[in-house]
Amino acid sequence: MGIRLGDHQYGKAENRIVRIQRDTARHEITDVNVSTCLRGAFEDAHLTGDQHAVLPTDTQKQTAYAYAKTVGLASIESYALALATHFVDDVEPVSGARVEVEQYGWTRVDADGTGAGHDHTWVRSGQEIRTAAVTVEGPADARRTWVTGGLKDLVILKSTGSEFHGFLQDEFTVLEPTNDRVMATALEAQWRFAGTDVDWNATYAGIKAAMVAVFAELQSLALQQTLYEMGRAVLEQFEDVVEVRMSAPNKHHFLYDLGRFGIDNDNEVFHADDRPYGLIQASVIRDDAPDAGSAWQQYSGLV
Numbered sequence: 001m002g003i004r005l006g007d008h009q010y011g012k013a014e015n016r017i018v019r020i021q022r023d024t025a026r027h028e029i030t031d032v033n034v035s036t037c038l039r040g041a042f043e044d045a046h047l048t049g050d051q052h053a054v055l056p057t058d059t060q061k062q063t064a065y066a067y068a069k070t071v072g073l074a075s076i077e078s079y080a081l082a083l084a085t086h087f088v089d090d091v092e093p094v095s096g097a098r099v100e101v102e103q104y105g106w107t108r109v110d111a112d113g114t115g116a117g118h119d120h121t122w123v124r125s126g127q128e129i130r131t132a133a134v135t136v137e138g139p140a141d142a143r144r145t146w147v148t149g150g151l152k153d154l155v156i157l158k159s160t161g162s163e164f165h166g167f168l169q170d171e172f173t174v175l176e177p178t179n180d181r182v183m184a185t186a187l188e189a190q191w192r193f194a195g196t197d198v199d200w201n202a203t204y205a206g207i208k209a210a211m212v213a214v215f216a217e218l219q220s221l222a223l224q225q226t227l228y229e230m231g232r233a234v235l236e237q238f239e240d241v242v243e244v245r246m247s248a249p250n251k252h253h254f255l256y257d258l259g260r261f262g263i264d265n266d267n268e269v270f271h272a273d274d275r276p277y278g279l280i281q282a283s284v285i286r287d288d289a290p291d292a293g294s295a296w297q298q299y300s301g302l303v
């Protein structure tokens, strides 16, 4: 019976790194969750337990913290690019590295009521988590690099401007068609860049704004249509981006039956159901997008 080792990768998942810049009295905070992963000639560690090629996951963790100071976290994409490139360039058995980063937002408190924001106190921002993933492969003279940016947990709701009708029906269909419903989701999206010469922070802000604007403005016939139009808007407005992948739970809001009490309910009182939920997923891609290569080969999840 033939048995062999399949794909394998290893690293340190979820390093929780908080970087404070305190050069002036007005501090800056960057709060991230960093996962690093190495790919390469690590068969012996699995097959015989020989660790000679294995850079410990603890060392990967120490490097992630050191780079938060030396390289800095001006953007999570630039930080991940530096860290992944270091592992491939400077650690001999490594042929590929993947760095995945989540960033949590903080907003300055308005302690003096002026709106200027406090110098060194923040509250966690309730909105989305920003994400990035960088994969670097091959020696410097045959380098391949992929960068994806993204967001998750962007909870967004519109109270009208959403319809759902004309759907296929069979003997189990009970859903009523509607011309006016609440549409809500917790959007997860990732977008793939063609290159690495990008204004990462401005592009992030612009993409988020473009997606939110489509969600708000489109008279939606289905969450599927909204996702496609959001992805299309991103590709139309950001030439650096070649592909957008999205996953959106349909956070159902069911009109509550107040008729039982003789009370009118004209789309005013809903039951916000948490499960089950429709889960709609789509990608939108340019016809001439370069090969995705290892861009989507995750560390979180299975190899």
Ligand SMILES: O=c1[nH]c(=O)c2[nH]c(=O)[nH]c2[nH]1
Pocket (backbone or CB within 6 Å): 164, 175, 221, 222, 223, 224, 250, 278
């Ligand atoms: O936007 C929607 N898409 C669906 O596929 C679907 N299915 C469903 O029951 N409600 C909805 N809403």
